Amino acid sequence: MTNPFKNMTEMNIFSLNQPFMFSEFRHKAGWRGKARNWSFGPRTQENLQLNIVYGGEQTITVDGVDYQQEPGQATVLCPGHREFFQYSSAEEVHHAWCAAIQPDLDRVVLKGLEMMPLILPVSDLMDTLMKIGLLHRNGPRRLREKLAEALFHEFFYRAGLFDDEPRPLPEPIQRVCHFIEEHYNEPCTTKNLAQVACLSAQHLSRLFRRHLSCTPNQLLWQTRVEKGLAKLRDTELTVEEIAYQAGFKSPYHFSRFVKKYYGLSPREVRQREWASDMKTERSVISTQISQNLKIHWANEDFLRNGFPIEGLDRFEDGQQFFARAVRSRNCWLASLQGEAVGCMILDHTFYNYGFISLIYVKPENRRQEIGTALLEHGERICRTSKIYISSRECNQPMNQWLEKAGYEKCGEISNLGPTGDEVVYCKILAP
Numbered sequence: 001m002t003n004p005f006k007n008m009t010e011m012n013i014f015s016l017n018q019p020f021m022f023s024e025f026r027h028k029a030g031w032r033g034k035a036r037n038w039s040f041g042p043r044t045q046e047n048l049q050l051n052i053v054y055g056g057e058q059t060i061t062v063d064g065v066d067y068q069q070e071p072g073q074a075t076v077l078c079p080g081h082r083e084f085f086q087y088s089s090a091e092e093v094h095h096a097w098c099a100a101i102q103p104d105l106d107r108v109v110l111k112g113l114e115m116m117p118l119i120l121p122v123s124d125l126m127d128t129l130m131k132i133g134l135l136h137r138n139g140p141r142r143l144r145e146k147l148a149e150a151l152f153h154e155f156f157y158r159a160g161l162f163d164d165e166p167r168p169l170p171e172p173i174q175r176v177c178h179f180i181e182e183h184y185n186e187p188c189t190t191k192n193l194a195q196v197a198c199l200s201a202q203h204l205s206r207l208f209r210r211h212l213s214c215t216p217n218q219l220l221w222q223t224r225v226e227k228g229l230a231k232l233r234d235t236e237l238t239v240e241e242i243a244y245q246a247g248f249k250s251p252y253h254f255s256r257f258v259k260k261y262y263g264l265s266p267r268e269v270r271q272r273e274w275a276s277d278m279k280t281e282r283s284v285i286s287t288q289i290s291q292n293l294k295i296h297w298a299n300e301d302f303l304r305n306g307f308p309i310e311g312l313d314r315f316e317d318g319q320q321f322f323a324r325a326v327r328s329r330n331c332w333l334a335s336l337q338g339e340a341v342g343c344m345i346l347d348h349t350f351y352n353y354g355f356i357s358l359i360y361v362k363p364e365n366r367r368q369e370i371g372t373a374l375l376e377h378g379e380r381i382c383r384t385s386k387i388y389i390s391s392r393e394c395n396q397p398m399n400q401w402l403e404k405a406g407y408e409k410c411g412e413i414s415n416l417g418p419t420g421d422e423v424v425y426c427k428i429l430a431p
Helices: 107-115 124-135 141-158 171-183 188-198 201-212 216-234 240-245 253-264 266-273 277-281 298-306 317-325 370-381 396-404
Strands: 021-027 041-044 046-054 056-063 065-069 071-077 082-087 093-100 118-121 294-297 331-336 340-349 355-359 385-392 408-413 422-430
Touching: 021 124, 021 141, 041 331, 041 385, 046 065, 046 141, 065 071, 071 141, 093 124, 093 141, 118 141, 124 141, 171 188, 188 201, 188 216, 201 216, 216 240, 216 253, 216 266, 216 294, 240 253, 240 266, 253 266, 294 370, 317 331, 317 340, 317 355, 331 370, 355 370, 355 422, 370 385, 385 396, 396 422
Parallel strands: 355 385
Antiparallel strands: 021 093, 041 082, 046 071, 046 093, 056 065, 056 082, 071 118, 294 331, 331 340, 340 355, 385 422, 408 422
């Protein structure tokens, strides 16, 4: 979505002397619907309210849609919406809230707030600000206002509203991703991964779906497949040996997953990779392509360090688009002696075909075949029989390069931007 806060300072969200209120409540366990103590509403929200659940669960119905809020989660409720609260009947519910009383919000800002995620994990800063605000709920007004503003802006920051900087993955997800990378070939269940994250399996799965669009178990098997494919391409081990080393129960189990992800059997993958000496030399993920050039997945460190890329203006919310590609493991880096010199984004959402949405090489590193190495890498890891890529019509060097690489023009897309049409190219990959 277009960011309404992009050119706005954070303190302009609330008007001067905006009144705030901190409060908390504990709802004792009881039977659902037995008394109003276990439900509240319906009501029309008049304030902007940030709610944190510390214990138990509650279901919030907003305009007829149910949202379940668990301990360790925060939500922001916007004015003008119909709400109903249902509290757990099996356990005590402890929740706290901070309300901006009848705020005078700009319509554009309010629309942006309504489009952000309703529920987010509570950050350490949110938790601290809420607890300090509760301690000073009857204290000096200016102190209460500053604490409340900081609390709301921390939620807005975590929702990614203020600017286009990518947000770090929640720490539990980072721990699980690191664990999978280090222990992918060991027996592991979702319960084991939840223990690593110190969360329930259900909570961890929800976090993964929200931030990575997959489950922890799906990431585990995807990692095992990629590690197995790397061994297929870079070693002479048998398929059976690779299957067990990559954490699969049997060669058949490995073959079934490879076929599912890439549409080819392990032996077909190996034949395709060893079709020429050049392709053998230019291997895949985290494997040396030449003496110095390597291609590997981009990670969170790469996002934090920054990598200025020309051409992101082709995408709405370009930086966020790039961050999502990194976190979904759809972005690969080309590195020389540990320094990123180029990158490529490839996914399989273009009518379920492989689509390279971005190839970029730093200007000082061009004409060194780095772009070609990234393009060939994309062709290797593409799961489908055809691969697509697009280029601006005015970018003649790029268009000529693609045609030289065996891509054929298959269509045009108009009205994507002020610089002309987008030309779509396709290449049929050998089985």
